[in-house]
Amino acid sequence: MELKLKTPWRDGTTHLVMSPLEFMQRLAALVPRPRLHLIRFHGVLAPNAKLRALVVPQGPEQPGRSTEVATGTECEAEHIQGRPGRISWARLLKRVFDIDMQHCPNCGGGELKIIAAILERPVIEKILEHLGLQPRAPQDAPMPPDAAAQAWFIDDYATARADFLKRGDVLASAFARVERFAIPVSSRDGTSGLFVDGLYIPAQGGQKRRLIVVSSGVHGVEGPTGSAVQRLFMQEALTAQQLAGPLADTGVLLLHAVNPWGFAQYRRFTENNVDLNRNASADAALYRTVNAGYPLVDPLVNPDQPADVSAVEHRFFHLRVVSMIAQHGMRALRQAVLQGQYQVPKGIYFGGQALEPQLAALGPQIVPILNAYPLSLSLDLHTGYGARGTLHLFFDPPKNPRARQGLEMAFAGQRIDWASGDDFYTLTGDFVGWLSQLRSGTSRRRSSTGP
Numbered sequence: 522m523e524l525k526l527k528t529p530w531r532d533g534t535t536h537l538v539m540s541p542l543e544f545m546q547r548l549a550a551l552v553p554r555p556r557l558h559l560i561r562f563h564g565v566l567a568p569n570a571k572l573r574a575l576v577v578p579q580g581p582e583q584p585g586r587s588t589e590v591a592t593g594t595e596c597e598a599e600h601i602q603g604r605p606g607r608i609s610w611a612r613l614l615k616r617v618f619d620i621d622m623q624h625c626p627n628c629g630g631g632e633l634k635i636i637a638a639i640l641e642r643p644v645i646e647k648i649l650e651h652l653g654l655q656p657r658a659p660q661d662a663p664m665p666p667d668a669a670a671q672a673w674f675i676d677d678y679a680t681a682r683a684d685f686l687k688r689g690d691v692l693a694s695a696f697a698r699v700e701r702f703a704i705p706v707s708s709r710d711g712t713s714g715l716f717v718d719g720l721y722i723p724a725q726g727g728q729k730r731r732l733i734v735v736s737s738g739v740h741g742v743e744g745p746t747g748s749a750v751q752r753l754f755m756q757e758a759l760t761a762q763q764l765a766g767p768l769a770d771t772g773v774l775l776l777h778a779v780n781p782w783g784f785a786q787y788r789r790f791t792e793n794n795v796d797l798n799r800n801a802s803a804d805a806a807l808y809r810t811v812n813a814g815y816p817l818v819d820p821l822v823n824p825d826q827p828a829d830v831s832a833v834e835h836r837f838f839h840l841r842v843v844s845m846i847a848q849h850g851m852r853a854l855r856q857a858v859l860q861g862q863y864q865v866p867k868g869i870y871f872g873g874q875a876l877e878p879q880l881a882a883l884g885p886q887i888v889p890i891l892n893a894y895p896l897s898l899s900l901d902l903h904t905g906y907g908a909r910g911t912l913h914l915f916f917d918p919p920k921n922p923r924a925r926q927g928l929e930m931a932f933a934g935q936r937i938d939w940a941s942g943d944d945f946y947t948l949t950g951d952f953v954g955w956l957s958q959l960r961s962g963t964s965r966r967r968s969s970t971g972p
């Protein structure tokens with residue numbers, strides 16, 4: 522394709538040579554995009570001209586203070602007349618968030634008409650009560666504080682750790698062959714003195730039959746509670762009477778503050794934004810897991826800018842949530858958020874791209890202990906999930922029905938969930954599952970239930 526120029530360029534070019542495709546590209550660039558005005562106005566007719574309002578016909582009279590809701594037909598009329606004075610909320614919702622408030626969600630076809638907008642709280646409450654719905658969001662039952670229990674809580678990581686170590690000293694001098702270790706955790710933000718502390722008391726009676734592992738602070742901010750339970754356990758259960766009697770064939774391994782940085786900073790995740798209860802695996806294939814639902818919910822649960830409550834999109838946040846629940850179902854969304862994801866390092870419930878350093882160091886340390894016992898029970902202490910103010914156990918159902926019976930007997934009177942129920946979800950890379958991988962020496966992939 523050869524194009525002859527009307528006037529030659531300064532450098533003497535008289536012709537342009539193009540392939541047919543290049544020529545079409547240049548032609549296509551000249552085509553205006555859809556719905557672009559093809560007529561340009563100048564002078565008094567220009568869009569911002571001061572006198573424009575005096576020379577062009579005006580739209581319909583603006584209504585005074587219009588009601589919150591306008592029906593579809595009003596809008597159509599506005600469109601025919603020209604630029605609408607305002608667009609109804611229903612139409613805005615449809616346009617911006619694709620929430621259709623004008624058609625019946627049940628039959629699809631019927632057009633909905635807004636009869637009234639009810640804004641007064643007492644009236645709303647009356648209607649909801651009449652329909653048998655709760656007029657207010659449910660509130661947690663108040664829990665009276667228990668002073669004796671509260672005495673065990675230490676919010677401050679360094680103080681909690683010091684108390685754990687002090688109690689460890691006492692146990693180490695009271696019992697035989699006690700092993701202790703401290704895995705240092707480095708921090709970029711200058712927080713020092715961070716350690717995952719271990720205390721292992723081997724079965725004192727000679728025969729190693731059972732092992733109890735109790736871990737705390739896998740989610741850092743949940744550490745104060747886990748640490749309190751561990752220290753209470755050290756005082757109440759790890760006595761000479763117990764360890765020489767009922768626990769004579771039982772070893773005890775305590776892991777204190779598995780995420781010490783999060784404990785110190787009151788954060789769930791590690792400094793690398795990794796959720797250790799999604800990160801723990803002996804199989805690197807975990808970090809290639811694709812959570813197909815996560816990209817859908819990420820923009821909603823993890824906005825890339827600070828939330829501005831005056832911004833339009835945030836004023837509609839609850840509507841967007843409701844619309845998503847309606848589209849995908851609560852269960853699918855909960856699963857997408859909570860199972861863990863390995864795609865978005867700045868997202869929530871990020872499981873990392875490799876084993877976090879403290880777990881990589883902890884593994885070899887505890888493998889010999891885990892493997893010295895034929896039977897083990899691992900309790901990982903959390904506060905982020907389950908019934909409030911009480912012990913709530915979440916177990917993966919053991920394959921052996923007798924093991925299940927045993928757990929039910931051991932924790933009789935306590936609330937136990939066996940990976941069932943409506944609000945249950947599965948997760949990958951959980952800490953207790955990793956302990957069982959280390960114990961069996963397999964890297965079998967598993968999914969589990971839990972916090």
Ligand SMILES: [Zn+2]
Nearest residue numbers: 740903905972
């Ligand atoms: Zn947790």
